[in-house]
Amino acid sequence: MGHSRLLDMLLSRPGEYVSGEEISRKLSISRTAVWKQINKLREEGYEFEAVSRKGYRLVSKPERLEYSALLQAMDTTSFGQRLKLLDVTTSTQEEVRLLAEQGANEGTLVIAEEQTIGRGRQGRRWHSPAGKGIWMSLLLRPQLPLSAAPQLTLLSAVAVCRAIRAVTGIGVGIKWPNDLLVQGRKVCGILLESVGEDEMIRYCIAGIGIDANLETDDLPSELVPIATSLQIESGRKVDRAVLIGAVMAEMEKLYGLYMEEGFAPIGHLWEALSVTTGQQITVKTAQGEVSGRAMGLDKNGGLLVMQGDDKLTTIFSGEVQLGGCNP
Numbered sequence: 001m002g003h004s005r006l007l008d009m010l011l012s013r014p015g016e017y018v019s020g021e022e023i024s025r026k027l028s029i030s031r032t033a034v035w036k037q038i039n040k041l042r043e044e045g046y047e048f049e050a051v052s053r054k055g056y057r058l059v060s061k062p063e064r065l066e067y068s069a070l071l072q073a074m075d076t077t078s079f080g081q082r083l084k085l086l087d088v089t090t091s092t093q094e095e096v097r098l099l100a101e102q103g104a105n106e107g108t109l110v111i112a113e114e115q116t117i118g119r120g121r122q123g124r125r126w127h128s129p130a131g132k133g134i135w136m137s138l139l140l141r142p143q144l145p146l147s148a149a150p151q152l153t154l155l156s157a158v159a160v161c162r163a164i165r166a167v168t169g170i171g172v173g174i175k176w177p178n179d180l181l182v183q184g185r186k187v188c189g190i191l192l193e194s195v196g197e198d199e200m201i202r203y204c205i206a207g208i209g210i211d212a213n214l215e216t217d218d219l220p221s222e223l224v225p226i227a228t229s230l231q232i233e234s235g236r237k238v239d240r241a242v243l244i245g246a247v248m249a250e251m252e253k254l255y256g257l258y259m260e261e262g263f264a265p266i267g268h269l270w271e272a273l274s275v276t277t278g279q280q281i282t283v284k285t286a287q288g289e290v291s292g293r294a295m296g297l298d299k300n301g302g303l304l305v306m307q308g309d310d311k312l313t314t315i316f317s318g319e320v321q322l323g324g325c326n327p
Helices: 004-011 020-027 031-043 067-074 092-101 146-168 228-233 238-263 264-273
Strands: 047-051 057-061 083-089 109-115 134-140 173-175 179-182 185-197 198-209 281-283 287-299 301-306 313-317 320-322
Touching: 004 020, 004 057, 004 083, 020 031, 020 057, 031 047, 047 320, 067 083, 067 238, 083 092, 092 134, 092 185, 092 198, 134 238, 146 173, 146 179, 146 185, 146 198, 146 228, 146 238, 146 264, 179 287, 198 238, 238 264, 264 287, 281 301, 287 313
Parallel strands: 083 109
Antiparallel strands: 047 057, 109 134, 134 198, 173 179, 179 185, 185 198, 281 287, 281 320, 287 301, 301 313
């Protein structure tokens, strides 16, 4: 952390402008190096005001999740009660996988302030800057066949959607199977990875990435048309600890319901939050493209699509595009 001395210098003079000249003299580095270090700190969530001839002033520090606040927000018996909070990690999925292999209990939760290689579906990178979002992975150990894993994906989407609605009041909806959208823009991605043995699930890792307090400037330009955040949509910051607690409570409740009553009640909840049902869609599957009207879920959680020739097809995995074709 070559920029920690620069940070100490700015923190020791709150509200004051410190000139680039003075910084470069005291730290014996070039003006260009000062500028580079300021930009590095910006990436880490520090905000500065830079005024020519005055210098740099620290405006705000990145918000940090506090362990105590998180535990206080957990209204659960097991989900999130065992908690690992990391400043930075490559991926919370990997962290949980290691813990799972060491025998960690169901409900173990890993949260990172920043992920350097967060994973989205289809191997895409998930943009996860520090202090602004919720990047977390939860360990599940259901006694179920591997074929049930897609249902747990749908369950996770319902839980997160309900929690966001309850905490923020934003009308979030689910695009099949598990993307959460606000007016067509993605605000949360869910990735469920299962490790099996003899057709049974050994464990599942539910990865949840929520764009909580990102501002428009935090989104790479190519994501602006397709992504958003809870702060952008509601105009105010969400308390991340409270939202994490709400997600864990919903996950635990729905998981319990699913274990007792099977998929039917989860399917109904999913349908009520779906933005896919009734729409003309195109689904890219391993077998090619399927176009038609989304009719909802079948009893196993597959997506029913009515094709033009009144043929009903069930799709178990694929990438959905809303609208009959892409513009």
